[in-house]
Amino acid sequence: MKQKLQQTSIGFIGGGNMASAIGAGLLKKGILKPDNVWVSAKTDRSFSFWNDLGVHATLRNGEVVENCDIIFLSIKPHMLDDALTGIKDTLTTIVPSKLYISVLVGVTLDILMSKLSNIVEKPRVVRSMPNTPMMVGEGITVYCSKNITQLDEALVNALFSYIGMTQSVPEFLMNAVGGLSGSGPAYAYLMIEGLADGAVRMGVPRPMATKFAAQVLVGAGKMVLETGRHPGQLKDEVCSPAGTTITGVHELERGSIRGSLMNAVEAAVKRSHEMN
Ligand SMILES: NC(=O)c1ccc[n+]([C@@H]2O[C@H](COP(=O)([O-])OP(=O)(O)OC[C@H]3O[C@@H](n4cnc5c(N)ncnc54)[C@H](OP(=O)(O)O)[C@@H]3O)[C@@H](O)[C@H]2O)c1
Structure with missing residues (x-):
């Protein structure tokens, strides 16, 4: 699976704390190749961090969607609408189905599906909740999903396994587990x-x-x-x-x-x- 991940292009919409904890951790472990990683943000203030890691940094969220197979949504929940509008406005090609992994606390699969369906056909969506010890490879990430394939599930499991424990849970348990793993x-x-x-x-x-x-x-x-x-x-x-x-x-x-x-x-x- 490491080889498959190294061939997969992975993007982050939002280049802040969460993206750097997940992305930098995976890059430093050699799980991701810098040339296959894209990051977008609202301003260029995180760019020197990402440029030092050798990844593509951009102000255009659409560029991340166009170039990546797996896209992390790593903005704050209140930034979601603005970030997705940015994508719609800047896409230069018709984008086929993509795998989105949200880390947004409290944003449900139904909400994610309905917002993402405006941008790409048939989004495959994972709602995840990592915790901060993933920064040292000892995190817990629980996730639930909609429309994902067996290969998606294997990739998501592999990605999160590199930064700690991971488990798929029914969506109604996301908040309950978060009270333990997140807090x-x-x-x-x-x-x-x-x-x-x-x-x-x-x-x-x-x-x-x-x-x-x-x-x-x-x-x-x-x-x-x-x-x-x-x-x-x-x-x-x-x-x-x-x-x-x-x-x-x-x-x-x-x-x-x-x-x-x-x-x-x-x-x-x-x-x-x-x-x-
Ligand atoms: N921190 C935790 O312990 C934790 C745990 C689990 C889940 N989460 C979730 O992780 C998510 C991200 O949190 P964080 O701590 O990483 O936030 P953060 O450090 O504030 O990062 C937010 C990023 O989003 C970018 N951004 C803002 N508006 C944007 C737009 N329209 N398009 C593209 N990028 C945009 C910001 O760009 P600029 O830098 O240019 O402003 C920044 O890079 C949240 O939804 C939170 O619920 C956090």
Whole structure:
């Protein structure tokens, strides 16, 4: 699939944070070839970043659509109409069916289909939600789709697999999963900060405390993923009777750590429904 991706031209409409996290990551890993990548933006302020990577940067969204087989929509949701108008106005040829991958939070497949159908015949559409740890190859990207082929699905899976875990989900789950995968890194950063503060309080130098706190979360996460054991079982295995760890766990339970985390995911999902 790497060879197939290297032969595929990939475009980004919107050259900001998301495009650079996905595009630059894939370019640096050699999954994409710079000459096959096109990026458009409203202004040229991101061009030096893209030019340094050797890709084609343009102010014409139509140029991206004309030249690419797979087109990421990586603008903000409120920029979508303006960006698509730009395409319609500048297309120089009739464009056949294309695969579009949206990263726009809250913009549904139906909305994407109806807007894109004004530009190309029979758009094939993926609505995706990556999260920021993809920047270090440890992201989670969930997606749902309409009209895509088996080859599209394989390409989308391969693309997102290079930047972390990926899974297709029914559209109604996009917001629910987002409350965990999209917002979750912020919750994990709070945990890292709190653990590090505790260690600093007990005399550990800050850089060591932060590094070890982060590694605790990485290590514990890998234990869950790689052993396949239930997190409760893994917790039991490190809590000896009347020992230090169960004493710490008791303190966390006094602060309702699991209830607080559940509440955080629930609140984030409710908020995303309010915003859609
Ligand atoms: N950041 C996250 O954690 C995250 C996670 C999941 C999903 N998302 C989604 O990712 C999307 C992009 O977010 P971002 O953080 O990458 O935004 P961003 O950094 O503000 O980038 C937006 C880009 O869109 C360009 N743009 C604006 N109007 C345009 C137009 N008419 N035609 C072409 N390009 C246009 C901007 O160009 P200029 O630079 O010239 O202004 C800029 O390059 C959002 O929809 C967001 O919901 C973000």
